[in-house]
Amino acid sequence: MKKLILGTAALALSAGMALSGSHSVVRLGTEGAYEPWNFVNDAGEIDGFERELGDELCKRAELTCEWVKNDWDSIIPNLVSGNYDAIIAGMSITDEREEVIDFTQGYTPPDPSAYVALDTDVDLEGGVIAAQATTIQAGFVAEQGWDLLEFATPEEAVAAVRNGEADAVLADQSFLDTVMEGGDLVMLERKEALGGGVGMGFRESDDELRGKFDAAIDSMKADGSLNELIAKWQVSSQF
Known part of the structure; x- marks a missing residue:
């Protein structure tokens, strides 16, 4: 879907400082300001398509997850520096971003x-x-x-x-x-028609964690539940 953040040498250098390995609690970073993808509801909680999707992916991957709200302009730098473990924030998969972080497969096709x-x-x-x-x-x-x-x-x-x-x-x-x-x-x-679909972003050192979410996305595509969620929130066309 939306967004383009340019990779920088500073980000690349700080990537090596981020923690990787086992995750007892996986922290999911999102903007919380892009309805219907992600937003803060009247109860002050992260809500929207990606909240529901992220919770289901964590359940299928047998992971304990918590949500972290972060402004859009620093969402990639704060992933790389270790403030959370994954981005799920309506982020389009682009070549420039892939110079800095890794993505899962797309969990939605490109949104017009x-x-x-x-x-x-x-x-x-x-x-x-x-x-x-x-x-x-x-x-x-x-x-x-x-x-x-x-x-x-x-x-x-x-x-x-x-x-x-x-x-x-x-x-x-x-x-x-x-x-x-x-x-x-x-x-x-x-x-x-912009971008290559929307995916979750991960530090380049977190291949194992990214693989768990990729497998969970696969399972939601296979049983039709991902398309049902896309239709419910009307975020893009279906697969």
Whole structure:
């Protein structure tokens, strides 16, 4: 689905400092700010598609897991430095990220990226396009040479359209569906196919742990429960 974080030499160096080996408790890092993938509910708990998916994967892998909320812009550095053991946060599998961390197979196919604006008469190439920073959407806009306005959170990117700072916002369609209820925004017909599906991220030293989650994903694909979960939360197309 969404996001693009660039690998750096500092991350690569700190990877060797992260703890690996056996995990009595597996800590799952997520953003908690990207409905319906992951968000904080009224009880203050991590909720959404990935909460339900992660709990089921841990059950099938016979692992004890706990959830850690982390801001998006530091989610890969804090995995590498050992603050948690896996990322499950709507993170698209990209070549750049795989220079720094390893991924499981995708637990969803790529989610279409869509544009939302105040009206359909928007000149994307000549306008200002908002996107969450360090995402595949921001990377795409920059690659086109368009005028990009980046924000720390997806909500801020949408707000930029509402207040006139930007002409349109580019994000995962599943997320944008959740902000259309007010009726003031419209979704453009144009869509972008970005990323290679969404997977869990792991330190490169944690092959064994990654393998356990890969096997659990396989089992959910085989019995149809993964497609049922995707349909329930409407996060992407099914396998």
